[in-house]
Amino acid sequence: MATSKRASTTTSELSADERAAVKQAAAEAKRTKAGKNTEQDVLDAIAAMDDTDRAIAEGLHALVREVAPELVPRTWYGFPAYAKDGKVLLFFQFAGKFKTRYGHIGFQDTAQLDDGTMWPTAYAITAWNAATAKAVETLIRRAVG
Numbered sequence: 001m002a003t004s005k006r007a008s009t010t011t012s013e014l015s016a017d018e019r020a021a022v023k024q025a026a027a028e029a030k031r032t033k034a035g036k037n038t039e040q041d042v043l044d045a046i047a048a049m050d051d052t053d054r055a056i057a058e059g060l061h062a063l064v065r066e067v068a069p070e071l072v073p074r075t076w077y078g079f080p081a082y083a084k085d086g087k088v089l090l091f092f093q094f095a096g097k098f099k100t101r102y103g104h105i106g107f108q109d110t111a112q113l114d115d116g117t118m119w120p121t122a123y124a125i126t127a128w129n130a131a132t133a134k135a136v137e138t139l140i141r142r143a144v145g
Contacts, residue, residue: 053103089111
């Protein structure tokens with residue numbers, strides 16, 4: 001009988017930023033369980049972003065509140081996120097968090113984006129404008145189901 005090796009990631013394999021995000025996620029999980037990870041936490045996270053990330057996050061937040069008010073705003077790994085039935089459905093991983101070239105809007109497996117046997121679950125985003133808002137609105141409506 002063959003044995004399988006399970007891949008694992010140790011904290012020493014993570015960058016300092018990644019380790020901080022994991023700690024942040026643990027604290028957020030406790031706050032969420034206690035009902036204390038709220039829209040204000042999302043607004044505070046957005047306010048702390050640089051101008052480019054903030055403009056995208058503000059646009060996304062306003063759009064989610066408009067087209068999917070049933071989604072619950074909360075932070076997730078320090079990202080603005082929106083949950084359905086207690087599970088994160090979508091989030092904005094802003095560029096400044098890990099010093100990347102661009103941020104992205106990501107969807108978790110609870111999002112109803114299925115399209116055959118393969119579909120995107122993350123979308124790079126560099127600016128918020130009317131065309132971006134329309135495309136993201138379509139994705140949100142589809143994801144919510």
